[in-house]
Amino acid sequence: MSTNVTLPGSTGLQFKNPILTASGTFGYGVEFAPYGDLTTLGGIVVKGLSLEPRAGNPMPRIAETPCGMLNAVGLQNSGVENFITEKLPKLPTEQLPVIANIYACDPAEFGELTAVLAAEEGIAAIEVNISCPNVQEGGILFGQDPQQAARVTEAVKKAAGVKPVIIKLSPNVTDITTIAKAVEGAGANVISCINTLSGMGVDIRKRKPLIANVIGGLSGPAIKPVALRCTYQVCKAVSIPVIGMGGIASAEDVLEFILVGAHAVQVGTANFLRPDFSFRLVKELEELMEQMNITDLEEYRGSLQL
Template sequence: MDMHVSFGGLELDNPIMTASGTFGFGLEFAAYGDLTKLGGIVAKGLSLKPREGNPMPRIAETPCGMLNAIGIQNPGVENFLTQAMPALKRMGVTVVANLYACDAEEFGELASVLAEEEGVAALEVNVSCPNVKEGGIAFGQDPAQIGRVTEAVKKRAGNKHVMVKLSPNVTDITVCAKAAADGGADSLSLINTLSGMAVDIRKRKPRIANVIAGLSGPAIKPVALRCVHQVVRSVDIPVVGMGGIASAEDVLEFILVGAHAVQVGTANFLRPDFAFTLVDEVESLLEEIGAKSLEEFRGSLELPL
């Protein structure tokens, strides 16, 4: 079975990628499998300067998922380029850098730093960040701001593939998808986490210091699948699906509704070898269900008349 995936100049050996914030910079998981076996890894969010992230506690388990409010803790883009990228390049890993910034200009500046890095195959733009210059509203909740951020990154990304990661915390995700596409995005990835919270009735306190956090895991898969289905039908650029993937069947559900590739996130915490084993399992399942090829299977969902 040919598992190769190509879209917008991005070449992947297979459709299995890891989601930002769940796989470190990849090297942390090298003991559990061959990183080059994956279609690609999306590095944890990068900012221009190092960030300490949010106060503890910032992770809480929930039924069929987890809440997190890490706050994009990272050592900064320069540290990533000097400390992690040399080893990733030697291995031949397909790396997607995830960008975090607080205004469109800063997003553009971050893109320019990564534009000349040979080992970075694509830039994923996290528009779930708050825009500090616009009162703190998340970029991803305002189509106009999504468009401006996408344009800023695309303008300074050189020949890098630009992927915009969309938030589900909106009324109509297709409007946001169209704004990113109009801004020049080469592809879209969705969904980011759903807003949620958890409380402790005995302590009478929130379980997360930040109070509001992002919900991920199997509980959000139906929402993610619906969003991917809607966005695939609303824009002409490729879509990468994610949200609650915990099996090969889950992967093929996203491919069936039209996703070109997927990203695996929360499952990496449960089983650090999960993404590696998933590559073989998806190929075997495609053969088992009688699919002629990955390309033939993609988007072949039969909808009622």
């Protein structure tokens, strides 16, 4: 039985299994080392990094919802230089791919940040968060406009050198395949989808929003049908590999994303429920594959019968 995943094309990315951790849900990776062996995972995607440290949004930032969670953390992080000097050396980069997720407010800044990370041998790939506002274009989100998404992709690709570039798509669009095709045309090596859905919650007794930012990102099992649909559509629309995510809470969920065409998955909100979840999921996937007589994930991938 093989759980190995090799992404096709010019990525050079190989995972010992398809279980990666999603940015913003697994810290910098080192925080979860007490709960399992990091090297058993397929890969780690660290929390979003910016050029300078960010304090994030005011509290409260997280609220539980039916079958999910709202968050508006605001991309709090210690800055890329602190990550490189203090966090990256503590990760087992020789034994599993460590992927840096990045955030910026204009294409030039994305390029500058990418150049800093691309110089680090321990970084396997760059994942680009385009669900953020372009301050030069009146605040429209990069991920909601195909031209702007392409500009960011081009800037990152130019600065990334040989490092693979993963573009993380937002579901908060009319047609996600339009954005997917735009970033593929601009040189993206891989697409990951989806980021959180825009949502909000209120307290009827306090007459207050549940989170200080009022509107936040909805994640968890509640969004899985949307995430699965988006992943299926993107896999059909592009020829580059796709990493699926959104509400994965079981080994069955992992196989659903692979069945519709994803090469690998990222696990997010479930890590908040159980910090050892991703480690357990690796073993549970192997057990499920054995039960279903799946000997090779690549043969199973994209085999949905319509």
